[in-house]
Amino acid sequence: MKNHILKFFGRFTLKLSVIFILIFVSCSKEKDSNETTENLANIDSDDIVISLEGALQISDFVWKGLNQYYYWQEQVSDLNDRKALNASEYAKYINNNPEPEEFFESLKHENDRFSYITADYVALQNQLQGIVASNGVEFGLSLMSDGQSVFGYVRYIHKNSDASDKNIERGDIFTAVDGQDLNVNNYQDLLYGDNLTYTLHMADISENTITSNGETVELTKVENFEKNSIQINKVLNISDKKIGYLMYTQFVNTFNNDLNDIFGNFKSEGISDLVLDLRYNAGGSLTACVYLASLITGQFTGEIFSQQIWNSKLMDYWNNNNPESLKDLFVDQMADGTILNSLNLNKIYILTTGRSASASELLINGLASHIDIIQIGDTTYGKNVGSITVYDYIDNDGTKNPDHTYAMQPIVLKIANSAGFADYDSGLDATVELKEDISNMGVLGEISEPLLSSAINQITGSGKKDTKAVMPIENIIDNIREKHLQTIIIDNRKPFIK
Structure with a gap:
């Protein structure tokens, strides 16, 4: 050298x-x-x-x-x-x-x-x-068929986290956060912004179609969660x-x-x-x-x-x-x-x-x-x-x-x-x-x-x-x-x- x-x-x-x-x-x-x-x-x-x-x-x-x-x-x-x-x-x-x-x-x-x-x-x-600020929900994100709308699906929940005693589990679907429908332009700010607390708006799958079910889950991230x-x-x-x-x-x-x-x-x-x-x-x-x-x-x-x-x-x-x-x-x-x-x-x-x-x-x-x-x-x-x-x-x-x-x-x-x-x-x-x-x-x-x-x-x-x-889970973001x-x-x- x-x-x-x-x-x-x-x-x-x-x-x-x-x-x-x-x-x-x-x-x-x-x-x-x-x-x-x-x-x-x-x-x-x-x-x-x-x-x-x-x-x-x-x-x-x-x-x-x-x-x-x-x-x-x-x-x-x-x-x-x-x-x-x-x-x-x-x-x-x-x-x-x-x-x-x-x-x-x-x-x-x-x-x-x-x-x-x-x-x-x-x-x-x-x-x-x-070691992160986490509410305990590990999720994935995928695109809807229109190429703009986004939905999330829960992969698993961490034990002893905020989500562990909430009404949310593996396989659950969500399509909105704090009243705003998820899309390719806003999901980063809504899910990964500085806000420690947010509310997920849940959805169901019926006949291969994802539709909102009116249920919500409020989650709070805990700082330095291991x-x-x-x-x-x-x-x-x-x-x-x-x-x-x-x-x-x-x-x-x-x-x-x-x-x-x-x-x-x-x-x-x-x-x-x-x-x-x-x-x-x-x-x-x-x-x-x-x-x-x-x-x-x-x-x-x-x-x-x-x-x-x-x-x-x-x-x-x-x-x-x-x-x-x-x-x-x-x-x-x-x-x-x-x-x-x-x-x-x-x-x-x-x-x-x-x-x-x-x-x-x-x-x-x-x-x-x-x-x-x-x-x-x-x-x-x-x-x-x-x-x-x-x-x-x-x-x-x-x-x-x-x-x-x-x-x-x-x-x-x-x-x-x-x-x-x-x-x-x-x-x-x-x-x-x-x-x-x-x-x-x-x-x-x-x-x-x-x-x-x-x-x-x-x-x-x-x-x-x-x-x-x-x-099948496809079109993953x-x-x-x-x-x-x-x-x-x-x-x-x-x-x-x-």
């Missing part, structure tokens, strides 16, 4: 924390006296000296972070390393791009569907750890089979010990098969993903689960300094020494929908080169790339810039399995195709629920036909709030640029 690249960064720090890949990066503002002298020498006497402090420091931070880590850096001409060779020209360039959001968008590659910038990294950190990513776990005794069932909604490290305990119970119960429900899991921590893969298996300790593919200059760095760090290996214990209660399975049944993304897809793809995967449901989302959270540090001790709370989450890498396969940007197709039915959502964890019922049919070989969807959860978080990386 050339020196002129490195001189703009006192030090970058990465913390490996899923496919959301989340990496914490520092863009240091420190410059030694030699560098300052060198830069001033490049400014002609008739040049106007532009300070990159004040408001411009955010745009400066945006360019430097993307230049160093962006997966498509080499394919975006304005991110070329040469852009920063002349200090005065670089300062003029930043001065011409004072709006951080607009500048960030202008630097994105045309194939980039996921990178974003936020003005509030605290809210982002909490969201990625499952969502439990382990929604359901149980053992089903069916015929001569003991089937473990786990509904897991986000890869979060705070639940790793709970997950290990559940697998300990599965192990003591002697389950013969495992159904892993990832239908609404948008991603999370790579560490949690590796632990879960290792809990499912156990016979591949030390072998490659996944491999990271960065932009070429970072690949050169890793390969020259620490090539083993590009490999994520199966493990038999957690970082604190806790032994994993691995099941040593050679086959697993995984339930998916179009909401299964990022780390969920990584788990499926990573396991697929080692054991048999029976995927039941719908094609997954198709996020085969990882994003990172980039903070603006002002020193090498991890002190965040006190002048702003901006952070970036750019795409920085792909993750392949041990066979090198990483090309699933159109999603991972189901082995058994079965869409969720808006008119028959079923009760999660019950053997009559359509997707779980299909998995049981596969396990027992009963020969029963799956219940096909009468009103790709909500930007959900996209922010489609992540891989990478923790505990040592600094690799000094």
Whole structure:
């Protein structure tokens, strides 16, 4: 890596924390006296000296972070390393791009569907750890046949939330909020605005038509509500089979010990098969993903689960300094020494929908080169790339810039399995195709629920036909709030640029 690249960064720090890949990066503002002298020498006497402090420091931070880590850096001409060779020209360039959001968008590659910038990294950190303002209702949104009207459907309700003791449950439909019919222009403000309390106007389905039923449900979001990513776990005794069932909604490290305990119970119960429900899991921590893969298996300790593919200059760095760090290996214990209660399975049944993304897809793809995967449901989302959270540090001790709370989450890498396969940007197709039915959502964890019922049919070989969807959930609105959860978080990386 050339020196002129490195001189703009006192030090970058990465913390490996899923496919959301989340990496914490520092863009240091420190410059030694030699560098300052060198830069001033490049400014002609008739040049106007532009300070990159004040408001411009955010745009400066945006360019430097993307230049160093962006997966498509080499394919975006304005991110070329040469852009920063002349200090005065670089300062003029930043001065011409004072709006951080607009500048960030202008630097994105045309194939980039996921990178974003936020003005509030605290809210982002909490969201990625499952700590948000929530009323407990997890819902999806779809378009009506007119292409403008929107309706919502309840996926599940969090325990101990405001909604948990209200008259609302999985499968319920709503078409309006606070008296306003939902449409493509207002749903973001009505459902994801700053208002903590709102009222849903409910609807029924009759003869495949959604109509208002006059009922309402008032809901209030609780600040800093911690969502439990382990929604359901149980053992089903069916015929001569003991089937473990786990509904897991986000890869979060705070639940790793709970997950290990559940697998300990599965192990003591002697389950013969495992159904892993990832239908609404948008991603999370790579560490949690590796632990879960290792809990499912156990016979591949030390072998490659996944491999990271960065932009070429970072690949050169890793390969020259620490090539083993590009490999994520199966493990038999957690970082604190806790032994994993691995099941040593050679086959697993995984339930998916179009909401299964990022780390969920990584788990499926990573396991697929080692054991048999029976995927039941719908094609997954198709996020085969990882994003990172980039903070603006002002020193090498991890002190965040006190002048702003901006952070970036750019795409920085792909993750392949041990066979090198990483090309699933159109999603991972189901082995058994079965869409969720808006008119028959079923009760999660019950053997009559359509997707779980299909998995049981596969396990027992009963020969029963799956219940096909009468009103399959389609025309799903790709909500930007959900996209922010489609992540891989990478923790505990040592600094690799000094």
